[in-house]
Amino acid sequence: MTTHESFTRTRVWVAEPVRTDDAIRERTGHAWEEWVDLIDAGPGRQAGHTAIAAWVHAEHDVDGWSAQGVAVGYERITGLRLPGQMPDGSFSVSRSRVLARDRDAVRALLLNEGARADLFPGFDTVLRSKPASKALRFALARAGEPLGSILLSADQLPDGRLRLGVTHDGVVSYDEGEQWKLFWAEWLTAVEQHTTATGGA
Secondary structure (H helix, E strand, O other), X not given: OOHHXXXXXXXXXXXXXXXXXXXXXXXXOOOHHHHHHHHHHOOOOOOOHHHHHHHHHHHHOOOHHHHHHHHHHHHHHHOOOOOOEOOOOOEEEEXXXXXXXXXXXXXXXXXXXXXXXXXXXXXXXXXXXXXXXOEEEEEEEEOOEEEEEEEEEEEEOOOOOEEEEEEEEEEOOHHHHHHHHHHHHHHHHHHHHHHHHOOOO
C-alpha cells in the first residue's frame, strides 16, 4: 500500500500521480484530494495545463516546478492526462539498459550514419542535436512516416559499464506507447548484442 492509499479518497483516480500524498503535501501544503477540489473550484478542468499550473503558482504560492507537478498529478487523477502523456496530447516513453560497453564507442556508432542504419534497421534517423551534445536527439521515421523523435543518453557508470537510455517523444497514443516500450526494451538488448559482435566495447 502506497502512502496516499492510506488516506480516504473521495473519488476514483484514473491514474496515479508520480508523487505520494505526503510528498506533495510537504512541497505544496496540500494533498492530492485537496488539490483536485481546489482546482475544480478554481480554474476547472477545461482551463488547460498551462493555466492550471499558473493558477497553482499564483494563488497558492507554490514554486513553478512544483506547480507543474500539481497540474500533471491533477490531470492524471482526473483522466485529463494518461501516464506518459504530454501537454500537447502526445506521449513520451523511456527505456534504459546497463551495458558492458564504452560510452565513446557507442556514441561513435550513433553518430556514424552507416553504423546507425545497422542499429535502426527499417527506420530513418536524422540527427537533430549537435554532435557534441551530452544526449543525442534524432528524428525518427519509417517509410517516410514521421514517428516523433528519440533522445539517446549514454552515461558511463563508476564500475565502467554504460547506462544507455532512449526516450521516445511524439508517440501518438497510449496504446502505441505501450508497444514502443516493448520495442525499445528489445532494441536495447539488440544494441548490446550488436556492439559485442562488432567489437564496440
